[in-house]
Each structure stands twice: as structure tokens, then as C-alpha cells.
Amino acid sequence: MAARRRLSMTFWIFLAPVLIAFMMVIIIPFFIGVFYSFTDWNATARTGGALQFVGLKNFTDSFSDPAFIHASIMTVIYTVINVFVINVLAVALALVVTSSLRLRNLYRVGFFIPYLIGGLILGYLWQFIFNNAIPAVGGFLPGFGFLADPNNLVLSRVGSSIAALVIVGTWQYVGYIMMIYVAAIEAVPESLYEAARIDGASQWQGFRLIMVPMIAQAFTITMFLTLVNSFKQFDVNYALTAGGPATMFMDKSIFGTELLALNIYRTAFVSNNLAAGQARAVVFFVVLVIITVIQVRINKSKEIEL
Amino acid sequence: MKRYLTVAVLLLAAAVLFGAGQRESVQGITLVQNKPEIDAQLQNYGSLWTQNSGIPVTIKSVGGGSGADMGQQLRADFAAGEMPDIFVIAGIEDYKEWESIILDLSGESWNDVTSVAFTHDGRVYGFPVAIEGWGLAYNAKLLQQADIDPAALTSYGAYKAAFEKLNSMKTQLGIDSVVSMAASADMGWVTAHHNFNSLLSNGLPYGDLSVVNDLLAGRVNRQRLSEYADWVELLFRYADRTVLTTGNYDAQVGAFAAGRAVFLHQGNWVDPNMAEAKVTFDMGFAPHGSMHADTDGIFVAAPSFYVINKNSKNIEGAKRFLNDMVYTEAGHEFMVDKALMLPAFTNVDRMPTGQLSRSVQKWAANDKLYSWSQYYFTNEFRDQTLAPIYNQFAAGRINKARFIELMTVAFEGLK
């Protein structure tokens, strides 16, 4: 009895700082934000502080805005491609850096380094590459002349701009995800392979029967991380394409590669409509929660099957 | 050992957390402005001013990314309850945002020496930071080589002929394109702010808002819009496609500075860039050719204004800071020689060093000026509605007829 009481004292004492910080920084502002999304709130002197309730207006306005709908669709497309590309490449790289290659440790560090740098900087950097370096390569490499054609500029079309976002997103994040797969692969005890070899399994069988299930186990976390991060993508979008180029959608000219986070940011700051931005953020949150819950469920059930 | 280390780290963290929380309040003034490129000069001027006036002044320069950033900073400051004493607004939309805290400056003596202060309902609220102007900047040397007189560039027809001629002489002149123009998503301010202004005020008496008011009421003058669309099409057609569709400010200005384009669609604020690129050719501004009729003038105005926070604890100090900029030698030196700005005050007789600033001054001296009227449209309308239309037109994804149609629909939506 005494032991139990002591435990629960420690329980709350140890938890308190985290819970307080969590309350102060996440929970309370989160609910304030949800509250604001039903008002005409603006952090300026314009309204003079008197909040007006506007009901669901901010939400209905958002759903009738082509830019918001298009941004939602684009975000989903971007997320799907990005999650796929990052994970495939990360698995491949993880296999390389756990192989018998001599410089494998160098590769580990090398592939991780882009993760050390902020997304805004990466965006500006890659803008250089897509706008200047690639056409320059086309200029002097015979057979690649098409790269120098202004009509083939990567960032001048919606499709290839999304691809560019994926490339940069992958470049930044793949090293981190690779590490998680490395962890999964290295968690397989060497003896397991030995046993498999003795039983006469081929290398491929060993890979398929031992390594694949281990990698699959890492999926739950890598999928979660890549999904959430792709969905929240802001920095690279802002610095690399700034939403361009424009495209037609629902009979309106809008920015074609504007993802949700950027759309929310612009609604709040460029259009000076904080409450509407807040409403969009709430929608964004709800969608993200639904997607991640589904993802984790699916992965968990798959894990057991394997 | 490890334990002591942990304790020490904890103590350090605690000291950082709680010790730094306290902060004494200084009875000075704070100024927030949006030109980080002149920050060093302004800081120097500020400390000089403090020496003379005894009032400490803190200067914060906010830049970074899109034009919305200062507004973002001001909103954060406002939310934090730390609104600066002096800050910058860029016209009526900004004024409306901060209306409730902007001080009436009608009684200030500098009103006697400027005609471009920010006024609303007959009262003066904003101190003009500088005069800025733009037309189509030209490279005089290249024009001379092609035997084109910049003085003749006053209408769509004249520009069309000149562009065609220059385009046919590309290799001879060593240029990539005739005009350096930018219309990427980043550069919406070149198209949907500056170029857009040609539609609003070109050819009209200074301060004439008839077109603005018509458009704001959803009434579109088809003739004027169609002539304007011809002009936009002409600029886009003879621009370098790479710079036009994906280039940023540096790419656009750099092409002109390097002599790879004859014209540049920017204003006199590129003077420092020209100096940096060590440009040797002569240059000046020609009017926009957005109309078929002759228009003999360029767009000149004070685009941004210092305003004083009504709730400032030192209103007199803030007023004095602005006043001293107009009436002291140090103020003049700062504005003209250090910050390379074109002052908005008639009592300043220093000459600017930049060629384009001088060109603006020359046009102003001859009183051949058209207004900046773009600020009557919201940021949202220009950046989110118009900019993508220009972008699509530039990329060749829509034709001129569609461009006119989309613009018309956009204006009709303003009603």
C-alpha cells in the first residue's frame, strides 16, 4: 500500500513539468485557436478587440475557395508520392549502408547531412539548382540540350514543380528515415541468418523471410513520420516554388503548387484573415488526425499478419 | 562527478530561464521599418540622433521573403503588446488595419515642404519615407547602338516597333532578350502590383482615381483593359522565358545589369544593385506603353510612410525623430548620401547619385508624373487573385483573350 502511494506521488511529480508545458504551449493555445476559428478574430488594431461570432462562416468560405480545395488535393498527391519515394529510397539506402561496402559509414553520415539544415535554406538552394544549374548542364552536355530549353524548366510547370518538391523533400528527409530502417535491419541477430544458411536458405530467401518482416515492422513509425511531415510541408514549399506556377481550377486562376500549410499561412498573413486561416488549420488538423489514425491502424494490423 | 555536472547544468538552465525574465523599461523610442538593405545606415543615423537629442532610439529592420513580413512582425508585436512608436505603412489598406492607433500628424511643420504625405479624410497621418518611381528602365548604350531614341518611346506602337527591331538585332547587341521582366509566383509584385498600376493611372492626371473607382465598383473599361493587355503581352513576348517564368529579383535585375537585356521592368530602388554590379552604361526611365495613345510620364509616388503610434509613451520624441530627418543636415545626409533615397521634401537640395533616381527626379522636375494607385486594392486581391492570372499569361498557358476575360471577372468580383 505504501509502495503504491509513493509510486503515484512520483508519478505525478515526474509528469508534472511535461504536462504543464504541454498545457501551456499546446493544449490551451489549441483550444483558443479552435475558438477563434468561429469568430472574426484578427490580431490587429482593426477590430479594436471586440470579437464577433460568425458561426461556421470561416469554414464554409474555405470550402468554396478554389485555392483551398486545390491546395488540399495537391497536398494529398504530394504526400502520397513523397511518402512512397522517401520510403523506397530509404530502404534501398539502408540496405547499402548495412552491406559489406567498405565506405558504408561514410555513406551513413553523408546521406544524413542534408537533414542538418533548415528547409527554407534548402528551398532557396534548390531553386538555384533547378533554375540555373540544370539549364547550364543542358547547355554543354551534348544530347541534353532539351534541359536548356526554357519550356522545359522544372519549376515552370505544375507537375514537374511538384516533382521538384518531392525531390527536395526526399533529399532532406531520406537520411533520417534510412537510419530507422538501419536500426530495424541491425536489430536482426546475426545468428538468425546463420541458422537460415545452415537450413539451406539462399541469400534471397534470407532477405525475404528475415529482413523484410523486420523492415515492415519499422513501417509503422516511418510511415507515421513521413506522412505527418509531408502533410505539414511548409518551408520547402515556401522557398522553392512559392506556390507557382499558376493554374486554372474551378474557373479561377490560382497557384498550382501551393500546399495546405502555405495556403493557411497566406490566408492568415497575406490576406490578413487570421480567423479564416485558423479555420483552415482546424480542417487541416482534423484531416491529418483521420489519416494518421487510419495509417497506424492499417500498419499495426499488417505487422501482426507478418 | 556526473551528478555535479547535472546539477550545474540544471542551475544554468534555471538561471537562463528565470534570471533573464526581468527587464528594465527604457524611455526611448522604437522604430520598425522594412528596408533591411539600409539598416546599417539608419542605425548610424539613429545613434547620431540619440547623441544630439538624448533620446535612445531602437531601430528594427524587418525583411525576409515576401512583402507580408513586416505586417506579420507588426501583428506579432501588437499581439505581444509591444507595438513600436514609429512604424511603416504602405497606403490605404495598411492604414485601415492600424487606423485605431495611428496618430494625426497634420500639425507637423514638415507638411510645408512635402506634397506626398499620407492623408486620409483631409488629415495627415504618414511621413513619406522616400520618393520612388518606375517606368521602363532602359540601357542607353544599347538603344543608341540600335538607333532608337528613348524619348520616342511613349506609346504601345512605338514600343512594339522598338522591341521588334531590338529583337532582330539580338546577336549584334549581345543580348538574350529585349526586356527583363519577371512574373513567377515570387514576383507577383512586379506584375500584379507595379505593372498593374499602368492600367490604373497611365495617362491620367496625377491623383485621378476614376479608373480605380470604376474597377473597385466592378465596372471595366474594355477598351482600356484591352490596350493594357496588348502591353502585357508585348512585355511577356520579348522577355527571356527563363527569367520571366521562374526568375527571381536577382535574376531579373542581374540580366539588365549585365547588359543582357535592353529594358528592365523595375524602379529606381535598383540603383544600389547597379552600383554593386559596377554598371558602366547610361540608363534612364521611359514611360510605360500601356496605351495606344501617347503617355508622357512615369509612375512616381511615396509608397511607404512612417506613422506614429498613438499609444506611444514618447510621442514628442517620435515626432522629433521624424522632424529632424527633414530639418537637419545629418538627416539629409542620411536620406540622400547614405541610404541613397530620393527624399520627398523640397528643402533637401542634395543630388542623388544613382542614375535611375536622377531620372525619376528629372521626370518629377518636368511634372510628368502618374500616380501609384495599386494600394487601393487589397493585398489579397493583388497577390492571390491577380498574380496567378499574370503568371499563367506569362507561361503561355492562357492567351490574351482569356487574360482579359479573367481580369474582367476578377474586377467584377470586387463589387
Next chain:
Amino acid sequence: MKKRYLAAAAEALMVLFLILFLYPFIIVFINSAKDSFSVTQYPMRLPEHWGQLLVNMRSIIVSPNIRYGSSFLSSVMITAASLVLLTILPSQAAWVLVRTKTRVSQLIFMVLVAAMVIPFQIVMFPLISWFRLIFDVTGIRLLRSYTGIVLAYIGFGLSLSVFMYHGFIKGIPLELEEAATIDGSSQPGIFYRIIFPLLAPIHATICILHGIWIWNDFLLPLLVLGRGNRIQTLPLAVANFAGAYVKQWDLILTAILMAMIPVIILFLAAQKKIIKGMVAGSIKG
């Protein structure tokens, strides 16, 4: 024999790929040694004078708006304080959450982890007005202060921390603690003497993951600290080179290089441990 050639070919291919992969860093480096005009016009060329790099570094260090020394120090203090607290507090929380198998502890863990999906945009402005409200009511200054920014980083970082510690602690055998309980150690004593040192690989991982984020972060310090105030971090300072229209690329890139170098050096120095920590910490969840 054939196998050897194959291995060598694979090795060469990977090295080539790595160089391509790291090429953007080479671009940063060569452009840090140019003036602004050459950066934008000839970004791919090698610099004419490498000495320009020192010139650029000097202009950054002496710039009154950047206040490089004090910005650097602020960045270091904020990052260090946040990391210390982001290891101690979440690890002890994760420990009690793992060791107390009740519905409450499960719920708390779920909520903490679920918060990872909250977009920053949804809380950023309410956070500012909330911090201001606290100041108005209690006089505790959270805006424009170290307290506030560190608190904010704890708030935003704790979910991932708790998640990783939780996963690792689950794998620590209970026998270790039971032996200590028999010896009469108190609960906190057990945690700090036995468990906390065992978490070293996770500490390293947390420090690198959160360290990268905090060191490079822009939006949160922009809102909490503001631009040009007494306390500013390096990314805020660097942003001063980027005007609304004019971007001083030479100085921006040099500043990036200068901010990047300490992180890369730190990473290279500790990479063995960090990678081990990532490997140990990231999978057990």
C-alpha cells in the same frame, strides 16, 4: 574475381551518388566566396578570389543588425537549455508512464503522442496572445524572453521525446529496478541512478533531432522573440539579409555556412554515438 569487380563498381557508384547528393553543399561553399552580383549571375562558377569568403564573414560579424556574437550566444543558450530540459523532463515522464500500467497513464501517453499531428499554424497566433495574457495577469514575461522561447520548445518538442524514451524504456528489464528497490532506493533515486544513464543513446538522439530543429528554427523565434529585439537567434539574424525585394545572397550564403559549420562539426564528432542512438531509439516503439 568477378565479385571483386562488382563490389568495386558498386563502391564507385555509391561514391558518385554521394557526391551528387552532397552537391548542394558545394554550391553553398563556392558561392560564399563571391560578391552578391556574381552569386546570382554565375552561381555555378568557382569564385575568382577565395579571400572574398573572409570579407563576407567579416561583414557579417561586424554588422550591427546581425550582432553575430550575441545572436550566436543566444542561439547556443536557447538550444542548450531546451535540450537539457527536453531530455530530463520527458525521460522521467516516459519512465513513470511505462512503469505505471494504468488507464490514466495510457491515456496521457496517447494524448502526448497524438499532439505530434497538430499543425504549428493552428497554435502559433493563439500562443502569442495567450503568452501575452499570462504577462498581463501574472507579470511573468514569456514573450521576448528566454523563458518563453524555451518553454515553447519544450512544449513542441516533448511529444517526440516522450515517444522515443517510452519506446526504449519498455525494453529495459524490470529486474534492474527491483534489485534497487530491495536495497531501499527511492523511486526518483532509481530513475536518476539506474535508468537515466541507461538512456544515453536516446539522449544523444533527442539532442541531435531536436538540436537540429531548434538551431535552424525560424517561425517560432520570429513570433516569440521577434525580429531585432534584445534576444535574437541566428536564423532571425540571417533573415535580416533578405529584404522584401532585395536579398543579399552573398551574405545569406556565408551566414548559412557559418551557422552550418558548428552543427556539422558537432555531428561529425559525435556521429558514432548519434547513429547508435538513432538505431537504438527509433525502432523499439
